[in-house]
Amino acid sequence: MFHLNISKSTLQRLPLYLNYLKSVRDKYVNISATIIADALKLNDVQVRKDLASVSSSGKPKVGYVTEDLIKELEDFLGYNTVNNAIIVGAGKLGKALMGYSGFKEYGLNILMAFDSDPKVIDEAERIMPIEKLPEFCRKMNIKIGIITVPAQNAQEVCDLLVESGVLAIWNFAPVHLRVPEDILVQNENMAAALAVLSNHLAEKLK
Amino acid sequence: MFHLNISKSTLQRLPLYLNYLKSVRDKYVNISATIIADALKLNDVQVRKDLASVSSSGKPKVGYVTEDLIKELEDFLGYNTVNNAIIVGAGKLGKALMGYSGFKEYGLNILMAFDSDPKVIDEAERIMPIEKLPEFCRKMNIKIGIITVPAQNAQEVCDLLVESGVLAIWNFAPVHLRVPEDILVQNENMAAALAVLSNHLAEKLK
Numbered sequence: 001m002f003h004l005n006i007s008k009s010t011l012q013r014l015p016l017y018l019n020y021l022k023s024v025r026d027k028y029v030n031i032s033a034t035i036i037a038d039a040l041k042l043n044d045v046q047v048r049k050d051l052a053s054v055s056s057s058g059k060p061k062v063g064y065v066t067e068d069l070i071k072e073l074e075d076f077l078g079y080n081t082v083n084n085a086i087i088v089g090a091g092k093l094g095k096a097l098m099g100y101s102g103f104k105e106y107g108l109n110i111l112m113a114f115d116s117d118p119k120v121i122d123e124a125e126r127i128m129p130i131e132k133l134p135e136f137c138r139k140m141n142i143k144i145g146i147i148t149v150p151a152q153n154a155q156e157v158c159d160l161l162v163e164s165g166v167l168a169i170w171n172f173a174p175v176h177l178r179v180p181e182d183i184l185v186q187n188e189n190m191a192a193a194l195a196v197l198s199n200h201l202a203e204k205l206k
Numbered sequence: 207m208f209h210l211n212i213s214k215s216t217l218q219r220l221p222l223y224l225n226y227l228k229s230v231r232d233k234y235v236n237i238s239a240t241i242i243a244d245a246l247k248l249n250d251v252q253v254r255k256d257l258a259s260v261s262s263s264g265k266p267k268v269g270y271v272t273e274d275l276i277k278e279l280e281d282f283l284g285y286n287t288v289n290n291a292i293i294v295g296a297g298k299l300g301k302a303l304m305g306y307s308g309f310k311e312y313g314l315n316i317l318m319a320f321d322s323d324p325k326v327i328d329e330a331e332r333i334m335p336i337e338k339l340p341e342f343c344r345k346m347n348i349k350i351g352i353i354t355v356p357a358q359n360a361q362e363v364c365d366l367l368v369e370s371g372v373l374a375i376w377n378f379a380p381v382h383l384r385v386p387e388d389i390l391v392q393n394e395n396m397a398a399a400l401a402v403l404s405n406h407l408a409e410k411l412k
Contacts, residue, residue: 011405015380015397019357040382078404096302106400143407151225167410168403174221176246184406186399191221193392194312197374198284199217200390201349204373 010050016040017051018073025066032063079107085170086142088157089149090115090127093172093190097146098126110146112136116153130160137164146170147177158185216256222246223257224279231272238269285313291376292348294363295355296321296333299378299396303352304332316352318342322359336366343370352376353383364391 020039021031028035033051037044051058055072058064074080087094090113097103098110115121116130128136136142145161147154147169154173161169168184171177174191226245227237234241239257243250257264261278264270280286293300296319303309304316321327322336334342342348351367353360353375360379367375374390377383380397 006405008402011401012395012398015395015401016382019380019397023358041384042382076405077401078408081404081408083404083407092306092308096306100298100302102298103396103400106397107404108400143411144403152229168406170399170403174225176222176248178247182410184403186402188394188396188399189218189221190309190394191225191312192218193376193394194309194314195217195221195283196214196392197350197376197390198287198289198313199212199282200374201289202284202287204388205349 006053010053013042013046013050014054014073014077017047018070018077021066021070021073025070028066030063031066031069033058035063077106079105081107082109083107083144084140084142085110085144085146086133086137087113087146087148088115088130088133088161089113089147089153089173090117090120091148091150094146094148097148097172108144111140111142133160134164137161137166141165143167144170146172148172151175212259216259219248219252219256220260220279220283223253224276224283227272227276227279231276234272236269237272237275239264241269283312285311287313288315289313289350290346290348291316291350291352292339292343293319293352293354294321294336294339294367295319295353295359295379296323296326297354300352300354303354303378314350317346317348336363339366340370343367343372347371349373350376352378354378357381 017036020036033048034044037047054076055064055069057068085108087098087110094113098113113127114130114133115127121127121129143166145166147157149157151173154175155177158169158177158179162179162183170186170188172188172190174189177185179185223242226242239254240250243253260282261270261275263274291314293304293316300319304319319333320336320339321333327333327335349372351372353363355363357379360381361383364375364383364385368385368389376392376394378394378396380395383391385391
């Protein structure tokens with residue numbers, strides 16, 4: 001596994017390639033960037049460049065051994081490495097994410113949720129009081145924090161996660177978070193997504 | 207409510223403004239674009255322009271009446287209009303989204319899920335066979351479809367939704383969907399988000 005300074009847009013296309021390769025693994029023993037590009041309606045120069053940043057096993061005219069490339073993509077994307085994570089905010093969205101076991105296939109293992117409301121704390125349900133977050137993160141070496149608290153509490157929670165050693169934050173609160181330079185924030189703005197959908201409908205239906 | 211040809215990036219910022227305004231509605235009777243821009247660390251020219259596309263009630267020196275602007279943003283974003291939607295794919299993610307009642311505050315009402323696997327069909331749980339989708343969409347005038355099927359089935363499901371009258375698609379499958387020009391696809395690529403997080407960790411921890 002080698003990690004160059006790969007661009008975010010390349011990184012976001014890699015799961016598309018992986019999915020496609022898995023769907024055709026029985027059909028192609030070897031596969032070329034051109035076939036992948038055609039199937040996904042992408043530019044083949046771009047696909048070639050993206051794959052070159054993940055694998056050096058491609059050969060002219062032959063392409064890649066499909067199974068090898070699948071393995072290289074999975075390794076690169078960290079799907080074969082388990083990343084433990086915690087959630088802050090055990091509301092509806094937090095609980096939905098905790099209950100979604102599909103993240104495991106991407107290597108994401110959500111160990112615990114934390115909340116500031118004493119009424120929702122329930123260790124049997126893996127929901128602990130927020131006061132215990134820093135100790136838990138340090139003890140379990142947690143590097144990924146998922147924020148599902150209301151917008152007005154998100155910055156405070158973000159600061160607490162950073163102080164507790166978290167390096168990457170998956171933010172579902174509809175706010176812009178301020179973080180130190182070496183911390184990554186990946187925003188998942190459901191409200192913004194719904195705004196785009198709803199505006200399109202209003203345009204079409206007026 | 208007036209819908210100009212508003213840009214997608216403006217549209218994605220509007221929920222941020224709305225959230226902020228709701229958090230300060232008790233503090234400010236009137237509010238200016240400058241105060242909003244400072245609080246959200248955005249450029250104030252941009253905020254002024256974004257708000258002008260939603261409201262014409264801003265006055266020089268006074269700014270906006272906070273409650274009026276909240277109402278205008280909510281109307282514009284369609285939060286006061288109920289949009290009925292369906293989900294295709296009653297797996298883990300589909301069920302998690304169905305169980306998440308938080309979408310209602312954004313005006314999204316998920317009526318039903320559809321699946322091709324007879325084993326998961328359960329009308330009491332609001333999961334119907336995929337064969338019934340076209341009739342249901344037409345009868346209930348469904349314009350929003352949410353795709354949570356595996357990547358390899360997503361295009362087929364997308365085509366079925368479009369044939370059934372859906373105009374806006376919220377796609378959680380990690381594939382690029384091909385649609386007619388007047389159909390909007392909003393991609394929510396969890397795998398890509400996780401790839402970005404995981405790669406950042408691999409970089410930081412190596």
